[in-house]
Amino acid sequence: MKKMIFAASAVGLFVAGSAFAQDVEIGTWSGFRKGAVSFTFDDGAPSHVSDAGPLFDKYGYKATFNLVVNWSPDWSGFGNMAKNGHEIASHSNTHGQNMSGEEASSKQAIAGKIQQKYGIITLAYPNCNVPNESAVLQNYIVGRICNSGNSIVGKDGPSNWARVPAIMTGPNGSNDFKGPMGSVVSSNSWVSFLTHGFSGKNNGNANYSPTDIGLIEDALKYAQQNDKDIWVAPMGHVAMYIKERKASKAQASSSGSTITVQLTHNIKDNVSNYDYPLSLRVKYSGSTANVTQAGAKLESKINGGYVYFDAVPNAGEIVIAGEGSGPSPESSSSVIASSADVVKSSSSGGFGRSSSSRVGRSSSSMGFMSSSTDALPEDPSLLAVSVYRSADNYIMVNNAQGKSITVFNSLGHVVRTTRGIGCVQKVYTGAKGVYIVKVGTRTFKTSL
């Protein structure tokens, strides 16, 4: 088959010639969001396991926890958090005045106790004193300092990865989370926060500048309300993303109705494999797409003339098969029970006046209500729950305060777990398709 280069704006109308760079783009931040925020916690406090981990899990976000090896952290508690997607990182062996000489040994000691997907790749300096920088960069992709002047890092990263700043929180630092979070959105940049323990909690050795954990919860609520714009991720993950984005080449070509994308980089530093997924979009005019990488299906979403998906660099060819050339998510949705569908008419039921419902009323009035597929719940507080699709393709869950929310894709895989916070909860799935949304014991079906 003659191979032609993907260049045209319409799929199916391909023009031979050089691939245009604009046909495939890598998002500045994951999910094509506008800014990145990392939360880091120092000293391995008991309250990090008992309070911070569950708080972040409740909102579906992940943070970075920097452990001091010789302070006997709760290895099993932090190990479970690592399994759950949090980043466990180093904060030295002894927490001496300057940790020079403990760069490699603290990493090895933690790696011997805790397995995690991307390894021990970041380090926070005790007492904010920078040790031997070359030893830092031989072992870590980030060395974190404390806030020095402007703590906002541009989209291309800091000038020195051994000196990545973070804003100290609590009485000896700042209690303003939303200000810096808003400013990274407007400047396409990255900010990190540095927290020790929490006021009124069991902090062990992490007793410096205890922060009101309610302020961190407010910050996570703010992130959730602005999930379309704010990417919350551990420091090491954001650093991998930046380095991969800057080093990766993405090239698209087409053959028949299939677009092939090569996503590669050649970073080598013996610290990280740089295999964190990058968010891509490719110009696309079809109404359905089946996206795979090395044969494995990727979640994808079509919006505004692009197909969006996340893919790992150097992990094989990405293939976007056009309409009619592969099973669409809808046609393979065998797990969905449709016979019991009852359309609820509660779109005006009790939300829309709070400040968090800025997207609520206009989008629910557009009629994208989802079907409830269950019998009446035993818990009467679940009766008011409704699920619908927003105009900008989010799953919206109403009146689910305090309830667990689990979103399954059409293949029955869990794509998001969270918990209802305000009266309107916005859930991002990243892909088009049919979804099953379980709220407490109730089940809804919706499609994006």
Ligand SMILES: [Zn+2]
């Ligand atoms: Zn410390």
